[in-house]
Amino acid sequence: MDPVKALKQVAFHLERAGEPTYRVQAFRNAAAVLADLDPAEVEKRAKLGTLTDLKGVGKSTAGVVQDALANREPSYLAKLRHVDITGGEELRAELKGDCHVHSDWSDGGSPIKDMAEAARDLGHEFMVLTDHSPRLTVANGLSRDRLEKQLEVVAELNVELAPFLILTGIEVDILDDGSLDQDDDLLERLDVVVASVHSKLKMPRADMTKRMINAVRNPHVDILGHCTGRLVVGKGRPESQFDAERVFEACAEHGSAVEINSRPERLDPPRRLLSLAVDAGCTFSIDSDAHAPGQLDWLNYGCARAEECGITPDQVINTRSASQLLSG
Known part of the structure; x- marks a missing residue:
């Protein structure tokens, strides 16, 4: 060895x-x-x-x-x-990529290439690079200029790593009124846009509902990220309050997948909300939200919860090939 x-x-x-x-x-x-x-x-x-x-x-x-x-x-x-992550094996075997991955361009700990090579070694065909948008300064969010430079780096890496593919993307902040924290013309150039709430998580229920619905109605949004914002380890953080049925109905209507976030400290959304999303006819994206190479292998956590809620591979967008994902 x-x-x-x-x-x-x-x-x-x-x-x-x-x-x-x-x-x-x-x-x-x-x-x-x-x-x-x-x-x-x-x-x-x-x-x-x-x-x-x-x-x-x-x-x-x-x-x-x-x-x-x-x-x-x-x-x-x-x-x-011997530290095994059990459950969800059948669905995990169907995943062809990961739609929520961070690098050291924002708050991740490893270069883009290292993340891509680790994803490839896990058997992925693609990964979506989704570093943070500029408002999240604590996470070194990408300005317009930095994101444009990142697109150039990704294009070069895709030549080097082919046939593995890095899809361009962003985890864009959902602002207080539901608008997005990046210019529309730049969002339009990206392959995948994950929209997430990172601020004012205790916003009143009615206001948070309106905020999230406005976001998923945006034609650039492909995935609603970690929708409750909860943390389930340490001191924890409670779920944001919103009308889940209305938000998930909007996701289904406008083609925004609901993320099943696999990070052990998030496991978001909880099972009761996952079941509501299934009933609403949503599609899903099972993502690692990885900030380091080893975290890419957390997908089983999300797959296990998806299987428990009756979610099948055809309802999960990252069971599709990159070309199918982009055309769908």
């Missing part, structure tokens, strides 16, 4: 397990250090026991390298593989 690849796999599985960023970064940093060395030097240092003399390589990362060079699965990696 290649030691650099082994270190990256450990980092991936740590992210998948929701481990702290500093721990993940330790393995990514070690991988970067070794990638710059001649493989013969790495082997020599492993034999002499001097790997930890390298800045960025500690006892745990050196142990992974030793195991990899001995052609055995690193024990550190073996333990992480």
Whole structure:
């Protein structure tokens, strides 16, 4: 086993397990250090026991390298593989891509290429890059100029990574009146637009209902992101209050899919609202909302909840190929 690849796999599985960023970064940093060395030097240092003399390589990362060079699965990696995400396997197997992914252009932790390669290695045919819009300054949201530059980068990467495809997109803020936080002409150029509420989550029910309906009526909106805004871990955050039946009816009428957000701290919307969306005739997008490569493998969480609510593959837009998604 290649030691650099082994270190990256450990980092991936740590992210998948929701481990702290500093721990993940330790393995990514070690991988970067070794990638710059001649493989013969790495082997020599492993034999002499001097790997930890390298800045960025500690006892745990050196142990992974030793195991990899001995052609055995690193024990550190073996333990992480036992952290299984169960449920939703049949629907997960039908997904061809992920429609909500962040990079280090906004508040993600990894470059676009790293996210794309991880998605490809998971068996995806495509991913939609959906970094934040400018109003969300805390997430380093993209101005018009930065988003236009990102489109150029994506075009270059698509040549390099073909046949894997990065679809252009944005997670655009739904403003207080339901308008969107980016210019219409730029939104029109994007492949997929995810619209989400990130501010004034305690807005009165009637006002929030109107706000969300105005957003999903916008012809540029393809997906309504994490609709309740809830958080279910730590101190948590309560659901935003809105007339779910009216909002989901508007989604169905205007062709905006309801996102099933797979992040463990969100799991949004809750099952009772998912059932209402099914009854309203909505389509769905099961997304990871990944901010790091390992989080791309959280889709089973969303798939399990979708299956529990009777959602079938034909109701999920990312079971379609990229060409079908764009033409639909």
